[in-house]
Amino acid sequence: MESGAAAGAGSVGSVGSVGSVCPQAAGGAAPGPVGGRFPFPYTPYPIQERFMAALYSALEAGRVGIFESPTGTGKSLSLICGALSWLRDFEEKKQREEARLLALEDRGQEGKKELTSAEPGRPDSKDTPGEPDWVTAFVQKKEERDVLDRLKEEQIRRKKREDRLEKIRHNVQLKYAAKRKRSETDETKRLLQLSKEVLSEGAGVDVLEQLDHNEEELILAEYESDEEKKVVSGLEEDDDDLEEEHVTKIYYCSRTHSQLSQFVREVQKSPFGKDTRLVSLGSRQNLCVNEEVRRLGALQLINDRCMEMQKNKHEKKSDEEMEGKKRRVSRTVCPFYSYEQMQFLRDEVLVEVKDIEQLVALGRETKACPYYGSRYAIPAAQLVVLPYQMLLHEPTRSAAGIKLKDQIVIIDEAHNLIDTITCIHSAEVSGSQLCCAHSQLLQYMERYRKRLKAKNLMYIKQILYLLERFVVMLGGNVNQNPSCQAVSQTGTVLKSINDFLFQSQIDNINLFKVQRYCEKSLISRKLFGFVERYGGPATAVKTNKENQKLAGLQNFLLTLQQGSDKEGTLQSPPMEAENDQLRTASPLMQIEGFLSALTNANQDGRVILNRQGTVGQSSLKFLLLNPAVHFAKVVEECRAVIIAGGTMQPVADFREQLLSCAGVDPARVVEFSCGHVIPPENILPIILCSGPSNQQLEFTYQTRDLPQMMDETGRILCNLCNVVPGGVVCFFPSYEYEKQVYAHWEKTGLLTRLATKKKIFQEPKKANQVEQVLVEYAKSIKRCSQAGGQMTGALLLSVVGGKMSEGINFSDDLGRCVVMVGMPYPNIKSPELQEKMTWLDKTMPRAAGQAPSRVLFENLCMKAVNQSIGRAIRHQKDFASILLLDHRYARPAIFNKLPQWIRERTQVKPAFGSAFAELRKFHRGKSDAL
Secondary structure: OOOOOOOOOOOOOEOOOOOOOOOOOOOOOOOOOOOOOOOOOOOOOOHHHHHHHHHHHHHOOOOOEEEEOOOOOOHHHHHHHHHHHHHHHHHHHHHHHHHHHHHHHHHHHHHHHHOOOOOOOOHHHOOOOOOOOOHHHHHHHHHHOOOOOOOOHHHHHHHHHHHHHHHHHOOOHHHHHHHHHHHHHHHHEEEHHHHHHHHHHHOOOOHHHHHHHHOOOOOOOOOOOOOOOOOEEOOOOOOOHHHHOOOEEEEEEEOHHHHHHHHHHHHOOOOOOOOEEEEEOOOHHHHHHOOHHOOOOOOOHHHHHHHHHHHHHHHHHHHHHHHOOOOOOOOOOOOOOOOHHHHHHHHHHOOOOHHHHHHHHHHEEEEEEEHHHHHHHOOOEEEEEEEEHHHHHHHHHHHOOOOOOOOEEEOOOOHHHHHHHHHHHOEEEEHHHHHHHHHHHHHHHHHHHOOOOOHHHHHHHHHHHHHHHHHHHHOOOOOOHHHHHHHHOEEEEEEHHHHHHHHHHOOOOOOHHHHHHHHOOOOHHHHHHHHHHOOOOOOOOOOOHHHHHHHHHHHHHHHHHHHHHOOOOOOOOHHHHHHHHHHHHHHHHHHHHHHHOOOOOOOHEEEEEEEEOOOOOOEEEEOOOOOOHHHHHHHOOOOEEEEEEOOOOOOOOHHHHHHOOOOOOHEEEEEEOOOOOOOHHHHEEEEEEEEOOOOOOOOOOOEEEHHHHHOOOOOOOOHHHOOOOOOEEEEEOOOOHHHHHHHHHHHHHHHHHHHHOOEEEOOOOHHHHHHHHHHHHHHHHHHHHHHHOOOOOEEEEOOOOOOOOOOOOOOOHHHOOOEEEEOOOOOOOOOOHHHHHHHHHHHHHOOOOEEEHHHHHHHHHHHHHHHOOOOOOOOOOOOOEEEEEEEHHHHHHHHHHHHHHHHOOOOOEEEEEHHHHHHHHHHHHHHHHO
């Protein structure tokens, strides 16, 4: 971004919430950083200064803030510099207060009263009525000692940590010593393994023991349901470092790993890049450096294999103790799961800011697990960067060792936060998956029945019963091929959780215990190993009679999985595809998620029975209706929560559905929205009410399929392509409608007319094809701008909510005009949407005379519109026109939901002529200025 010379660019305002912390709204001077200025890598824009001041104030006051700063205004740097300035000042104030309290110890009696009441919320002991003087004196002295001991202990820990990190930062010899020690350890392990192999060859290994070894890892270990292991994240409980107290920190989360890596790079470039203790967290899929585990591909398989290897490591000691009595089978352990090496990795992470890629490279170099090593760094870290799921999903948060009490949380790219929480806590399973899992589990139980403990058998039978009843609810029989079972009554039925449990006759089963068993026993991993070993084509021929029965399991499972294919094809895929299909999808793993979802409170969700042509095509889905229940703990525990994004309008959903339902006091909520850094003359938003032939533009479900509406859209684009240079991006409400319009234009010849001015590209449905289309689109625009001639660039036909409506930058010539065809309302006939709307009408008050369901319907549409039209303007010197093709955009209720910086500059044009004149003037003026 360029240095902010444009002092007056943009606009800012704190939107009317009670207790706004915006500097302009405050009666006096707003809280700000020590010295009055925020450290910044360049002269900040005025709107960045206002953003940072409002952010600092919200953190200081412990608010829940909704912050909007359009893309291209330097939001990431504003978040970094504003939040880390507050954290730096907070730490300095805390240390000064500690020093003051410790100084009181030397003042004798005069400092005692101040010392015992120094901490907030600490009662004064001598005021306790009815206590004898000696009791009061004893309690007072104990409180003095406790305060001083706690402060001294914290100081010692902090000094020890700082000294350790300083040594690593400046003493390169320590790194070389650690590398040398790793090499020696590796060599010792290699020689030890070699000697064991030689000894076992000399002694001769029992044939039966070899057979046991083949299957040992498939047998479920004895399950202790009531035993709570005091192990945090799989690490030994006697490690001193796990007792390290969590310092006050900022948790920053975003949607994708690439967005997080970009944020970390911004931190590295900022004035805080050298002295901030930052740790990046991620999934095992992103952080695992064990190639054997990484090759499993699917996240759940990687998770289960990792947990299993940890378990093996913890059981190793007891195995060694038993070695003299009975030879045990060796278990695979992860060579990267070394406590000593992970400690070294932790310190390296805290010394220098690293993104995910750098963390993985460090893990490979140090032979330490980045996934667990990064978790060691959490307590001492000042800034923790992590994906949405790790923060918003409580079991994942707990497993990672994340403690939110009195901490700061910043959720970036939060425009779809409600949908994200809903998706994380929803689950769907198909009939074919249910039958497939039942078949696998039944054959597993029959094979190992004599070797499984009673408790394991009990839980396996319960899971089998659950699967059987779920299939019955879909109208099928679990023992028959689901793709051959026709469903008598097709359609969609919604049920409350309790009704579903009663009607499926599983209300007598404790789902919490079953869920915990699935999680702790790693049954899905054992089952996957079982199918992989005995169900695969490579191992179909067995000498054992019992194994021969399993030889056909692979084929049966494939027919079950094909049953979920809506096309109903029975053709067998190629061998490699078969392996991939089984390898990347273990049905029981999916079903575990559904069982977990059923443990939600009855009023907070619904179960959707979707009965299609066959049982295999049918499905059960849990729909979370109240995402606030899973967000409530975050806002309750944290000191402050900031929800930020480039386009947060309309914000009513966040206030009502998320914050109000989570029990947040309206006085604690603050909204901040700022303008854009571009000058007003660099953007031309137009609401167009009619086309060139005076056809009114209203793309409802009833009218949009009319030939005259599709013709009018084509004529508008033909005119645009004559005057707009570079790229034009046209968004349609759906893939189906875009395909329909394209076919109509092809038939009428409009497509040929368009192609004479701009090369036409269509957004692909497959994610892996998007990059190639974008590359060709950009090349075409570049060629036209260099060559001149009749062709003026390219036209990209995209879809709202598709791959290109979020996260893609159409800056400069890639997006000189963005066109929105119609209003992308969601499908009102969707059972999920209807249930959500009904639930809102029952639980929410009416807003400004509108039913909550209607507000939701409009907000879903406008959030999608705002995300799409925000793709074009990406930096201060960029320019673009925005064309909204539908007269309904001019309605006040809709118009007011556009982003403020676009709304302020929008023109409503009833006729096409005046709109076209404005567009021609705008683009000619900009082209001449280039």
